[in-house]
Amino acid sequence: MKRSGPLYTLLGGLLLALFMLSLNATTGTGNSSYEEGSSGGASPTPTSTAEPSGSASTEPSGKPSKEPSKEPTKKPPAKAEYAGRTDDDTSAVSISIRDGKAIAYFCDGRNTESWLKGDVEDDGSMRLTGKHGAKLDGTLRDDDKVRGTVDIDKKTWDFTADRAKKPSGLYRATTEVRGAEIDGGWIVLPDGQQVGILKEDGKPQKAPRLDPETGAVPFDGGTLTARPVVP
Structure with a gap:
């Protein structure tokens, strides 16, 4: 009887150890399942991100088109x-x-x-x-x-x-010289240059230079008078 006591004590210790091992194994399995779930191991079915047919790379309907560039305008002076x-x-x-x-x-x-x-x-x-x-x-x-x-x-x-500022601008002379119809037009540019045509009975030629201050134009030994043109 004296020897059975230690034997029972050893057997009780083995049973306790087996119980503790079983409990630890069960607890470890539960923790592993939780970590997999929290890390997305079992992900839900993903939502489709595909765009509807015909909608790719198209602008929304009704979007205003870009206006063409326009030159700035100004109300005309009198x-x-x-x-x-x-x-x-x-x-x-x-x-x-x-x-x-x-x-x-x-x-x-x-x-x-x-x-x-x-x-x-x-x-x-x-x-x-x-x-x-x-x-x-x-x-x-x-x-x-x-x-x-x-x-x-x-x-x-x-x-x-x-x-343009005077004397720049537009001038014209119309008259008759020795039975011939004379019609001359002159443009005096801001830099002082002149461009013009003088017609004698409808035949064009380069216009003689006029004096913008007086409108005098030398022609055929005489003088024509060109005047500013207004509407």
Whole structure:
């Protein structure tokens, strides 16, 4: 009987150890399952991110389109003169404005010219017309220039005319000399240069230089008088 006591004690200790091992194994399994779940080991079914058919790389309907760039315009003055050259520097253009009306002269100084006239709109735009289908489309800009095009005999010239101060501007002389009809036009540019044509019975020639201060023009041993042109 004295020997059975230690045997029972040893057996009890083994049973306790087995119980503790079983308890630790059960607890460890539970912790592992929790960590997998928290780290996304068993992820829910993902939501589809595919865009609907036909919606890829298209802008929403109704989005306003970009407006084309426009040159700034200016309300026309009641009285003004403009003079300048075509972009190719072959000809000159002058425009005179009075109270919403305009008259213009295009001239290459050799054989092509045209007188044009029409209205100036409140936004500074103008569409002037002349003989044989000639036309001038222009816009008065914020920088006090007229920018536009002239169409004559199926040819087109772009031009820019600056605000001019006397004596720059537009001049004309019409008279009769020894039975011949004389018609001359002059553009005096802001830098003092002159471009003009003088017609004698309809035949064009380069216009003689005029005196902008007096309008005097030497011609055929005499003198013509050119005057500023207004609408």
